[in-house]
Amino acid sequence: MKVAVLGGGPAGLYFAISMKLRDAAHEVTVFERNRADDTFGWGVVLSAETLDNLTRNDPVSAVWIKKHFAYWDDIAVIHDGVRTVSTGHGFCGIGRKRLLTLLQRRARELGVKLVFETDIADPKSYMESHDLVVAADGLNSKARGAFVDVFKPDIDTRKCKFVWLGTQQKFDDAFTFVFEKTEHGWVWAHAYQFDSDTATFIVECNEQTWERFGFGAMSQQESIAVCERIFAKHLGGHALMTNANHIRGSAWINFPRVLCERWSYKNLALMGDAAASAHFSIGSGTKLALESAAALADYVERAALKSGDRLPTERELMAALSVGRSTIREAMGRFEALGVTETRKGSGTYLLKPISAGTIHLPLSLNTAELRDGLLHTLEVRRGIEAEASMVAARRRTADDLRTIEQKLIEMERVHLATGTSGPEDLAFHLAVYDATHNPLFRQLLGQMREAFERFWDHPFDRQDFARRSFPHHRELFDAIVARDAELAREKTLKILEIVEEDIEEMSK
Ligand SMILES: Cc1cc2nc3c(=O)[nH]c(=O)nc-3n(C[C@H](O)[C@H](O)[C@H](O)COP(=O)(O)OP(=O)(O)OC[C@H]3O[C@@H](n4cnc5c(N)ncnc54)[C@H](O)[C@@H]3O)c2cc1C
Structure with missing residues (x-):
């Protein structure tokens, strides 16, 4: 470091x-x-x-x-x-x-x-x-x-x-x-x-x-x-x-x-x-x-967990992330299914693979079917945490955060309108939203899941139009955060993820 x-x-x-x-x-x-x-x-x-x-x-x-x-x-x-x-x-x-x-x-x-x-x-x-x-x-x-x-x-x-x-x-x-x-x-x-x-x-x-x-x-x-x-x-x-x-x-x-x-x-x-x-x-x-x-x-x-380390307890994670027990259980269940964590009876949950940009969204593969499954698995884990992150951002954002998010949004819109796609700019927009939660764990978890994936596959399934329909909902998400409307921010995030999921299903056929 x-x-x-x-x-x-x-x-x-x-x-x-x-x-x-x-x-x-x-x-x-x-x-x-x-x-x-x-x-x-x-x-x-x-x-x-x-x-x-x-x-x-x-x-x-x-x-x-x-x-x-x-x-x-x-x-x-x-x-x-x-x-x-x-x-x-x-x-x-x-x-x-x-x-x-x-x-x-x-x-x-x-x-x-x-x-x-x-x-x-x-x-x-x-x-x-x-x-x-x-x-x-x-x-x-x-x-x-x-x-x-x-x-x-x-x-x-x-x-x-x-x-x-x-x-x-x-x-x-x-x-x-x-x-x-x-x-x-x-x-x-x-x-x-x-x-x-x-x-x-x-x-x-x-x-x-x-x-x-x-x-x-x-x-x-x-x-x-x-x-x-x-x-x-x-x-x-x-x-x-x-x-x-x-x-x-x-x-x-x-x-x-x-x-x-x-x-x-x-x-x-x-x-x-x-x-x-x-x-x-x-x-x-x-x-x-x-x-x-x-x-x-x-x-x-x-904070830098290594494989073999015990994860914080459910209660500690709830407090650190300010999310409910069901969200944590859902995410933990998914991590376990992906082979990232293991629960040992009476002892706690342990990390089997280091949480790093290269591993959190396992399995990585170039095979279309596995790619689809990998994306869907990641999406399942992301959904709960990402919706929560948008709600927390809507509640905690400062004037400085809004300036940063808007700057990223404008850049994303500019690139999207010019080229029809905007992967890295879209990622930068979402990272700015995670930062507006003022809880570094959101960026750590969500950022790692997204960054590695997007670095690996420029365009999933070689489709430039992947998730293109979600584009207008980004500004709606921003407006909801400006209005401090947590429920609306959650709704817009779920809408974006729903489109991503539909495209994964559709484009992997
Ligand atoms: C009269 C008095 C008596 C005290 N007695 C005690 C005592 O008995 N016991 C006790 O525990 N504490 C005591 N303190 C408090 C103690 O001095 C401070 O709490 C302690 O020094 C804080 O340490 P610090 O490293 O945070 O800040 P500082 O000791 O103030 O160190 C800050 C450092 O940053 C540098 N710096 C500042 N701005 C910049 C910049 N822009 N760029 C680069 N470098 C910069 C400074 O030159 C300095 O070296 C006393 C304080 C006072 C005023």
């Missing part, structure tokens, strides 16, 4: 590593806009539980990461001079820069290609040239922005202001929250150790307090001087430091809470902060980025 990862932060690098670990033959490239050693921020916190998950996924990088961790067990809250400690949490901190350096090293070792200083403004050309594109390009993801109508991000810019600083004061016994009452209101800090001599020190306050201090008009050094004064009794004479010198102005920012209605579109998947952000007070953004990277790699691996 050819995979492009947009963004070389924790999510992108760890996904690339996880893909290579599952199959070294995957061709994985990470595109990062910065240079290898440019990064922002200080340390990040991961829980002991996350470290266990990382160890299960890749023991090698987990050992490297653990070697550089600062560990502690407690959370301490200092409020009005009173320190309250809660114990038994199991945290560890690591410098963000060090984490990225280790992940880059591991990725290279596994054969991932790392391409730096490449700013990806639009993912579309990568989607065309790769099987899978993972957008791990952070909070302000441009890839997410390119399909804003599909992903429907909900970005809530929180009101508090914060600045990400560091210090050499020790906070190595607890994840420490310090609340200080000032002449302008409350100001608080989130402090945690991430290597032997440095701790992250995030300072936060509400908008009004921030305005009253005049932080917006200050340089970074002026802001730091004020923060050092506010937290003087907790800093033990140590300075606060910035490493955001590349940011012009004060470096105070607001936290954007990002949620997306969808996380994938066609062969593009959002990951890490691009898909959803987690506030730094719960120290989970990197945890989520790393764990979801491993989970997506697992999913991709599981």
Whole structure:
């Protein structure tokens, strides 16, 4: 599989590593806009539980990461001079820069290609040239922005202001929250150790307090001087430091809470902060980025079924495809009849032949009688799923989907009117309808059944007019999808398939 990862932060690098670990033959490239050693921020916190998950996924990088961790067990809250400690949490901190350096090293070792200083403004050309594109390009993801109508991000810019600083004061016994009452209101800090001599020190306050201090008009050094004064009794004479010198102005920012209605579109998947952000007070953004990277790699691996693999259960297929039990049973019965699957009592249904473009519609043959039977068998399997796909597409299609389907339809009509036939264009139209279901399994199942067949036989029975009568019903199907009329979309699909069936019967005589 050819995979492009947009963004070389924790999510992108760890996904690339996880893909290579599952199959070294995957061709994985990470595109990062910065240079290898440019990064922002200080340390990040991961829980002991996350470290266990990382160890299960890749023991090698987990050992490297653990070697550089600062560990502690407690959370301490200092409020009005009173320190309250809660114990038994199991945290560890690591410098963000060090984490990225280790992940880059591991990725290279596994054969991932790392391409730096490449700013990806639009993912579309990568989607065309790769099987899978993972957008791990952070909070302000441009890839997410390119399909804003599909992903429907909900970005809530929180009101508090914060600045990400560091210090050499020790906070190595607890994840420490310090609340200080000032002449302008409350100001608080989130402090945690991430290597032997440095701790992250995030300072936060509400908008009004921030305005009253005049932080917006200050340089970074002026802001730091004020923060050092506010937290003087907790800093033990140590300075606060910035490493955001590349940011012009004060470096105070607001936290954007990002949620997306969808996380994938066609062969593009959002990951890490691009898909959803987690506030730094719960120290989970990197945890989520790393764990979801491993989970997506697992999913991709599981989706590629090999012969001998057990298929998902009826219930799982119903949920994944959003179709009824009878549709699944019908399709499974047909697959079994075709020798593609086998049901083993008490154990489940197993794949006997790999589901690939070359095998799903077996038997393949050049003999007319067998060709007829092969086409009819495929058609029987297709009918239920294809009718369901049209209904789902009518319900879920977006404005973008309609544009794509219509474009394919116009092309199909143009070629058909010019030449009297339009096989590949017809296929492209139907694939666009399957994509509008936003359920990749429809394209996988139906696309494979159709593509291989149509590649093999340009014109079944050597007849240019095969299925020609179904031509006008394609626009009717499109109109039904535009009108969100699922029942009509189903009816038009069945009509098209009925004509195909009649032609198979008639032309094979
Ligand atoms: C103040 C603060 C403190 C935090 N503390 C913690 C903590 O203690 N624990 C924790 O788990 N998390 C913490 N986080 C969150 C954590 O930093 C993020 O959740 C995590 O980095 C997300 O990883 P990511 O790979 O998705 O995105 P990022 O780390 O943002 O990486 C995205 C990458 O994509 C690159 N990129 C962006 N746009 C493009 C483009 N157009 N083309 C090519 N490359 C591009 C960027 O340069 C970057 O390298 C904190 C965040 C903040 C702001």
